Amino acid sequence: MASYRQYYTLKHAQHGLTLLGLIATLAIFSVILLFAMKLFPIYFESYEVTKTLESLHSDTKLNLRSAPELLAVLQKRLNINDVSHVGKDQITIKYTERSATVRVIYEVRKHFFGNIDFVASFDKQTVIPL
Numbered sequence: 001m002a003s004y005r006q007y008y009t010l011k012h013a014q015h016g017l018t019l020l021g022l023i024a025t026l027a028i029f030s031v032i033l034l035f036a037m038k039l040f041p042i043y044f045e046s047y048e049v050t051k052t053l054e055s056l057h058s059d060t061k062l063n064l065r066s067a068p069e070l071l072a073v074l075q076k077r078l079n080i081n082d083v084s085h086v087g088k089d090q091i092t093i094k095y096t097e098r099s100a101t102v103r104v105i106y107e108v109r110k111h112f113f114g115n116i117d118f119v120a121s122f123d124k125q126t127v128i129p130l
Contacts, residue, residue, distance in 0.1 A: 034113070042108045042120050048081040049104055053126040056102060067093045067100075070128075074102065100128045 017025070056074060070093055078086055090106040103125040110118045 038110050038112055038118060039120075042110060042118070045083055045085060045108070046120075046122050046124075048083050049078065049086060049106075049122065049124050052077045052081055052083070053102060053104065053124055057126045057128055067095065070100065070102065095130075098130055100130060102126050102128065 052074065055077065056070075071088065071091060074091060075088065085108045086104055086106050090104055092103045092105075094101045094103075103123070105121075105123045107119060107121045110120075112118055
């Protein structure tokens with residue numbers, strides 16, 4: 001049977017983090033940080049697309065414009081906001097009697113590491129009253 005002194009020494013000698021535990025913790029936090037660094041720009045760009053579409057909705061000068069003019073204005077605003085994953089092919093504009101619907105559907109692929117990629121799909125739209 002262990003004496004009190006041996007029990008006390010063993011119990012209090014095992015404090016802290018081992019080198020292997022530290023390396024494992026750093027590896028996990030590194031992967032999480034890499035994950036965040038790769039995904040943040042994608043979702044920030046999505047936020048910029050949403051903000052641009054909302055600005056179209058609130059702009060009263062666009063009510064009388066044709067589809068090509070509206071597309072040119074939208075592309076110019078997206079370019080100013082540094083949105084690089086949305087092109088002319090991803091934008092559709094449909095006119096009705098009382099409104100114009102602008103819809104942006106796009107997909108972003110971002111390389112993570114090795115043969116693993118992230119794929120994010122977005123579908124944003126706004127209705128502009130005429």
